[in-house]
Amino acid sequence: MPRSTSKPSPKSPSPKSRKPLAYGAGIVLVAALFGYVSYRATAPDSAGSGSSVVADVTADPDAGVYPELAKLARRDAGDRLARGRADAPVVLIEYADFKCGYCAKFARDTEPALVKKYVDNGTLRIEWRNFPIFGAESEAAARASWAAGQQGRFWQFQHAAYAEGVKEKGFGKDRLKALARQAGVADLDRFVADTDGAASAAAVSKDQEQGYGIGATSTPSFLINGRPIAGAQSAQTFAQVIEQAADRAKNLGNAGGDPADAKPSEGSQGSQHSQGSAK
Numbered sequence: 001m002p003r004s005t006s007k008p009s010p011k012s013p014s015p016k017s018r019k020p021l022a023y024g025a026g027i028v029l030v031a032a033l034f035g036y037v038s039y040r041a042t043a044p045d046s047a048g049s050g051s052s053v054v055a056d057v058t059a060d061p062d063a064g065v066y067p068e069l070a071k072l073a074r075r076d077a078g079d080r081l082a083r084g085r086a087d088a089p090v091v092l093i094e095y096a097d098f099k100c101g102y103c104a105k106f107a108r109d110t111e112p113a114l115v116k117k118y119v120d121n122g123t124l125r126i127e128w129r130n131f132p133i134f135g136a137e138s139e140a141a142a143r144a145s146w147a148a149g150q151q152g153r154f155w156q157f158q159h160a161a162y163a164e165g166v167k168e169k170g171f172g173k174d175r176l177k178a179l180a181r182q183a184g185v186a187d188l189d190r191f192v193a194d195t196d197g198a199a200s201a202a203a204v205s206k207d208q209e210q211g212y213g214i215g216a217t218s219t220p221s222f223l224i225n226g227r228p229i230a231g232a233q234s235a236q237t238f239a240q241v242i243e244q245a246a247d248r249a250k251n252l253g254n255a256g257g258d259p260a261d262a263k264p265s266e267g268s269q270g271s272q273h274s275q276g277s278a279k
Contacts (some may be wrong), residue, residue, distance in 0.1 A: 065226050066226045066227070068226070069214065069228075070091070070225050070226030072223060073091035073125070074127060075087070075091065075125070079127065080150065080154055081127070081128040081129075081145070082125060082126060082127040083115070084122075084126055085122050086125065088119075088122055089245070089246050090123055090124045090125070090224065090225055090242055090245045090246050091124075091125045092124060092125070092126050092223070092224045093129060093222065093223040094106075094128055094220055094222050095216050095219060095220065095222070096128070096129070096130070096219050096220045097142075097220075098132070098138060098142065098162070099138045099141065099167050100133075100134070100219040102219070102220060102232040103219050103220045103232070104163075104167065105232050106220055107159070107162040108162060109235075110235045110238060114239075114242070123242070123246050128145075128158070129211055130146065130204045130207045131208055131219055131221070132204065132208065133217075133219060137170060137171040138171075139204065140171050140172075140173075140176060140195070142207075143196075143200040143204055144157070144179070144180065144191070144195045145158060146194070146200045146203050147185075147192075147194035147195040147197075147200055148180055148185050148191065150190075151187060151190070153180070153184050156183035156184055157179060157180060157185070159183070160179045160182045166179070173192075214228075218231070220232055224242060225248070227241060
């Protein structure tokens, strides 16, 4: 599976918002990994390379796992941009842009199988982070997705926005409204107001700053229980890392540790499929 070639646009947030998070030596290694994979994906000979940088790094179930980064999982049962149990043993955090072709490929070709195999049985929780890096339309689509989420239709909006040929049509206001209608957003006037409101801007900015803070410079980028995966890797890679993380969480739990290395927030126990799978 090809890796992401997405790079920040000139309209991305200022360097001030890209200040690394204070996670010690681990964040330096994660930033280097994301940066190296981004370089490999755009290098002249990358098309002929069949190796997976991330698969090599994550071959050992304990190597490349940063417990401090696992704590970025919000585990909030009220998070409308997440699906799966808030207390699932494995949390996959996805940093993505709606104008990113490889993000769309992951959403169409890989994510549905992960939902069916791991989310539906309570093993996996997926938490979305809006990470717009392609300028104004990316930002607008991110804010629109958040607005759709306020009416319980985020994943349906994501499904519509990542359909074949959609990003080529752009994400102007009329297109975003049409996608919201397609996603089943009930109150379109509220959707427009929420898209343009301060709350959506703040939510997107928070996600974006977190992505830059862990060293992500391309999309899609992922954390699975504190283990970084850069680019739209194969389904087998994701399955391997998820199962290793689940086993590791089980072993930590049996040893009396916190299985997810970060306790769910108060009131977040129980099942939450976050509006269900996109249809």
